[in-house]
Structure formats: C-alpha cells, structure tokens
Amino acid sequence: MANAQNGSESPQMTEQEMMAHLGNALDKMPQDVRIVLFAGDDPNDVFAQAARRTLKAFRQTSSKIKFEEYRPDHKLAAEWHVSTFPAMVFQPDRYNIHWNGAPVGEEGRTLVELLFLVGFENSKLSDQSKKMMADLDGPRRVKVFVSPSCPYCPQQSVNAVKAAVERPDLVSLEIVDIQANPAIAMEYEAHSVPQTFADDVLIGKGAQSEEIFIQSMIKYEEQRIFIPDIDAAELETDLVIVGGGPAGLTAGIYAKRAGLETALVEKGMLGGQVATTPVVENYPGFTSVGGKTLVDIMVNHALEYVTIFQGEEVVAIEPGNAPGDPIEVTTSRRKFRTRAVLLATGANHRHLGAPGENRFSGRGVSYCATCDGPLFKGKKVLMAGGGNSAVTEALYLHHMGADVTLVHRRDKLRAQDHLSKNLFDTGVPVLWDTEIKEIRGRERVTSVVLTNNQSGQVTEVPADGVFISIGYDPAVALARGIGVELTEEGYIKRDDRHRTNIPGIYSGGDVEGGYKQIVTAAGQGSEAAMAIFEDLINPYWKEAVV
Numbered sequence: 431m432a433n434a435q436n437g438s439e440s441p442q443m444t445e446q447e448m449m450a451h452l453g454n455a456l457d458k459m460p461q462d463v464r465i466v467l468f469a470g471d472d473p474n475d476v477f478a479q480a481a482r483r484t485l486k487a488f489r490q491t492s493s494k495i496k497f498e499e500y501r502p503d504h505k506l507a508a509e510w511h512v513s514t515f516p517a518m519v520f521q522p523d524r525y526n527i528h529w530n531g532a533p534v535g536e537e538g539r540t541l542v543e544l545l546f547l548v549g550f551e552n553s554k555l556s557d558q559s560k561k562m563m564a565d566l567d568g569p570r571r572v573k574v575f576v577s578p579s580c581p582y583c584p585q586q587s588v589n590a591v592k593a594a595v596e597r598p599d600l601v602s603l604e605i606v607d608i609q610a611n612p613a614i615a616m617e618y619e620a621h622s623v624p625q626t627f628a629d630d631v632l633i634g635k636g637a638q639s640e641e642i643f644i645q646s647m648i649k650y651e652e653q654r655i656f657i658p659d660i661d662a663a664e665l666e667t668d669l670v671i672v673g674g675g676p677a678g679l680t681a682g683i684y685a686k687r688a689g690l691e692t693a694l695v696e697k698g699m700l701g702g703q704v705a706t707t708p709v710v711e712n713y714p715g716f717t718s719v720g721g722k723t724l725v726d727i728m729v730n731h732a733l734e735y736v737t738i739f740q741g742e743e744v745v746a747i748e749p750g751n752a753p754g755d756p757i758e759v760t761t762s763r764r765k766f767r768t769r770a771v772l773l774a775t776g777a778n779h780r781h782l783g784a785p786g787e788n789r790f791s792g793r794g795v796s797y798c799a800t801c802d803g804p805l806f807k808g809k810k811v812l813m814a815g816g817g818n819s820a821v822t823e824a825l826y827l828h829h830m831g832a833d834v835t836l837v838h839r840r841d842k843l844r845a846q847d848h849l850s851k852n853l854f855d856t857g858v859p860v861l862w863d864t865e866i867k868e869i870r871g872r873e874r875v876t877s878v879v880l881t882n883n884q885s886g887q888v889t890e891v892p893a894d895g896v897f898i899s900i901g902y903d904p905a906v907a908l909a910r911g912i913g914v915e916l917t918e919e920g921y922i923k924r925d926d927r928h929r930t931n932i933p934g935i936y937s938g939g940d941v942e943g944g945y946k947q948i949v950t951a952a953g954q955g956s957e958a959a960m961a962i963f964e965d966l967i968n969p970y971w972k973e974a975v976v
C-alpha cells in the first residue's frame with residue numbers, strides 16, 4: 431500500500447514482488463543450497479506443514495534452492511543424527527546446520543540470511559570475529575533456542591549460523607524452535623528466548639552482539655564486554671592509564687571527554703578487586719549489586735570513550751630527560767609515547783605468610799570466593815579476615831552451601847555493623863582471637879593449624895579450603911622502579927592534584943591509600959584526569975623550570 435498519509439510517493443512492494451526480488455538475489459549465489467526436510471505426513475502437524483510450505487515457496491523463487499523431503503525413518507535422518515521432527519538440514523555436504531521446527535514468523539528473517547551465508551559460502555563475520563574464530567581450540571555444538579514470535583531471535587541465530595559457516599570443521603549448529611519442541615526446551619530450562627548453549631553450557635541469554643556471541647562460545651561463558659584487539663606496535667597518546675579498576679576506568683572516561691587521546695592498559699582482569707567481589711553495597715545508584723555486574727557496566731561505559739588494552743602488562747616507564755618530554759611506556763605488546771601517565775595500579779591481595787599458603791594456593795587456598803566458592807559446596811572451609819571483604823565472602827560461601835567458619839585475629843570485626851549482624855544472623859561461626867599458623871595437606875588442603883592468641887592454645891582443624899581476605903597491599907613496583915616517592919605506609923605519595931614527584935606521572939585509586947572504596951577510587955580517577963588535562967594545556971613544570 432502506498433504511504434498516502436504522509437504523501438510519500440514510494441509504494442511498498444507486494445508479497446509477489448518481494449519474492450521476485452528475493453529470487454533475483456538468490457540467483458546470484460555461486461552455490462546451490464541443498465535443504466533437506468525430515469517430516470511426517472500427519473496433516474495436523476502444523477510445524478511440518480509450515481516448514482514444507484515455506485521451503486517450497488523458496489524453491490519457487492530461485493533455481494538455486496534445492497529442496498528434498500524425507501520421512502523421519504529415512505536412513506539419512508539416522509546418519510545425520512536427526513531425531514526430532516520436523517527438522518531441516520542445510521547444505522549437509524559442507525556444513526552442520528540443523529533446524530528443529532519451522533522457519534515461520536520472525537524466523538523467516540533467519541532463513542533468508544542463512545540461505546545467503548550458505549549460498550555464498552561467506553560467514554560475513556567482522557575481522558575481529560574471524561580472528562577469534564581462527565583461534566578456536568576445539569569443536570563446539572551450538573544450540574540456539576528460538577520462537578517465531580521473538581523479534582530478537584534472528585540476530586542470535588544468525589550469529590550462530592555465521593560461526594558454523596566460518597568454521598564448518600569445528601562448529602555445528604542446531605536452531606531449536608521451543609514451540610515445536612517444548613520437551614527439549616524444558617530439558618534445557620530454556621523458558622525465555624533466545625537462549626544459547628555451547629556443548630550444553632549456557633553461553634547467552636538474549637541476543638548478543640556478534641563478537642560477544644563468538645567470545646562467549648569460545649570461552650563457554652556468557653560475556654558482556656568485547657574489547658577489540660589492536661595490532662599497532664607503536665602508538666602516540668596524551669595519556670596512558672596503567673590499571674583498569676574503578677580509578678583507571680573513570681579516569682579514562684574523564685580524560686577522553688576532556689579531549690585527551692587516552693589509552694588504558696590492564697594486565698589482568700578489568701575492574702580489579704571489584705570484579706571478584708560477590709556483592710557491592712551502596713555504590714551510589716545501587717543498594718546492592720554484583721561486583722562483576724558493576725564492572726561490566728563501568729567497562730562498557732569506558733569503552734564508549736577510551737581504548738582499552740587488556741591482557742597487556744606495562745613492563746617499563748621511561749620519563750623523558752626534561753619535564754614535558756614524551757614519556758615512553760613499554761608494554762608486553764607495544765610502545766606508547768605519551769605526555770602523561772596515570773598510575774592506577776590498585777592493590778594486591780595480602781598474604782598471611784603462613785607455611786603451606788603458597789604451596790596450596792589453587793589447591794584449597796584461595797583469595798577469591800566468587801571465583802572458587804562453587805567448588806566448595808558442601809565442604810568445610812575457613813575464611814581468614816574480619817573486614818568487609820571477609821564477611822561478605824563468608825556470607826557468599828555460606829549461601830553457596832559451603833560449611834564456612836570465619837577466623838579473625840581480634841575479638842571484634844572491622845566490617846560494618848549491618849554486615850556483621852547479617853553474618854551473626856545467618857549463624858556462620860566465628861573463631862575469635864584466632865590466627866592461622868599453618869595450612870597442611872598432601873595434594874590439597876586437609877587441615878589448618880590455629881592458635882588462640884589470648885590463651886596460646888593450638889588446635890588442628892580439618893578443612894578442605896582456606897579463603898584469605900585480609901586486605902590489600904598497594905601495587906607500587908612500577909612506581910618504585912621510576913623513582914616515584916612513596917609514603918611511610920608504602921602508598922604513592924602525591925599532592926592534592928594527584929601529581930607525584932615526577933612531572934607527568936600521576937596516581938589515582940587504592941594505590942594512593944585512603945578509604946579504599948569503589949566510589950573514592952572513581953572520584954580519585956576523575957580528579958586525576960581533570961588535573962592531567964589542566965596540566966597538559968598549562969604545564970606547571972614549565973614554571974618550575976624557568
């Protein structure tokens with residue numbers, strides 16, 4: 431119907447014209463596309479009828495579509511492991527793409543894209559996705575649950591088709607219509623669509639961007655951020671931020687918004703300590719939020735502005751000969767020439783220093799309840815510490831089903847009152863005035879030697895795990911290496927504009943000491959970025975030199 435209401439001249443295509451248009455496009459495909467339908471002849475099977483009707487219509491649009499139909503008991507069904515019906519198999523000689531159900535409703539869009547991807551033998555993946563797919567280390571059986579009324583499903587199904595077309599040697603795909611296959615949907619608990627599994631591991635709820643889908647499939651874990659890989663061996667910037675915790679991420683946002691060309695380098699996990707905190711309470715805007723969730727929100731925000739180099743370690747920083755000279759930052763992958771450096775390196779887990787701690791690290795000793803907690807379900811564990819982290823993590827372990835006891839060196843917790851109350855209310859036992867003196871075991875931890883520092887009594891208690899959450903030490907190795915002055919407590923010494931004693935080198939976040947809250951780290955990051963911007967347009971070191 432012509433759009434008469436707004437007076438537009440362009441008429442919409444009729445269905446017939448649209449099919450003719452589609453047929454012309456399909457005719458240009460270099461390959462014929464073989465579609466094999468397995469379906470019974472029950473006239474009440476609406477899905478079989480719909481699949482048959484749709485595929486016949488496509489066959490009529492283009493001679494490139496080759497359509498065959500067999501009964502469910504045909505030997506090819508067994509040969510291709512087709513066990514639910516109706517089922518369609520696409521280009522079986524080259525690809526492993528199955529579809530259980532009928533391509534109707536929104537799924538019609540998936541079918542059209544699938545035909546072109548298969549007929550052109552081109553995955554149309556982005557360069558970044560192709561790079562990731564080239565490194566895929568083994569087979570993946572991908573299952574995407576969809577429904578004809580879901581407008582987001584085609585995006586996810588097409589992501590998976592692209593992966594199957596890119597790596598037919600490793601990726602097999604099954605699109606499962608939950609209306610046609612309610613029993614399979616129940617088995618996978620796929621109550622919402624799209625939902626995606628790789629080798630039966632849930633890797634995505636909802637539609638994902640292409641790169642996030644590929645990453646999730648490769649890592650067998652739902653990913654929420656994607657950071658493009660950059661090859662350049664040398665880069666010029668105004669600012670290099672070392673560290674991707676709340677301070678570094680916030681500084682990146684503020685610096686880039688101020689117009690500074692900014693690179694953020696993080697050797698490990700973005701978000702720093704926050705990423706491994708089970709629950710963060712009272713970060714403004716959130717009464718309570720998962721640490722990883724908060725980090726993902728921050729990283730996605732930062733990525734709007736700043737280029738992030740993750741998995742890269744800064745190995746050297748060389749300030750220029752004179753203040754204001756370019757500073758050279760060498761990472762494990764490239765060199766940056768920059769006008770300023772912000773050290774937002776945060777802090778590292780503090781160690782107890784008890785015999786056995788290092789030996790059993792990763793074999794019962796852990797510094798991250800969020801990461802390792804699920805492995806200790808039903809097992810006996812001790813949690814060392816009395817601060818907010820230890821109490822939050824003890825509660826997390828308790829809720830994970832571990833038999834956890836808190837071990838604290840004093841008779842009063844350092845943690846906030848409401849967290850302490852929560853701990854007492856849930857009945858997690860606390861060993862007061864108690865220190866861990868030794869961690870024992872053979873292959874793994876089996877027991878822990880404890881001392882009561884009031885009575886001097888020594889006991890050995892059986893344990894499968896020891897979680898240590900006794901605070902953090904500032905990560906100052908890089909700062910120390912270039913002669914940045916430190917405070918008596920070992921933190922970076924800086925002025926109220928976050929300048930260190932070396933012109934062009936600044937600091938922000940936990941590496942500076944202070945309150946060590948996420949919100950204060952973010953605040954320090956923003957302050958530092960603004961100070962750096964002001965210093966670069968009006969360098970204070972010039973006044974000092976003159």
Ligand code: NAP
Nearest residue numbers: 710711815816817818819820839840844899900901945946
């Ligand atoms: P923390 O507050 O410094 O507490 C460290 C705890 O470990 C203290 O109870 C301390 O005992 C104990 N400890 C230190 N060294 C020890 C040793 N060698 N042997 C035995 N015990 C030792 O550290 P944190 O709990 O990791 O927290 C770090 C920062 O993050 C804090 O500022 C905290 O408030 C913040 N945080 C906030 C949240 C939130 O949701 N808002 C959550 C987690 C953490 P003493 O008490 O005897 O000194």
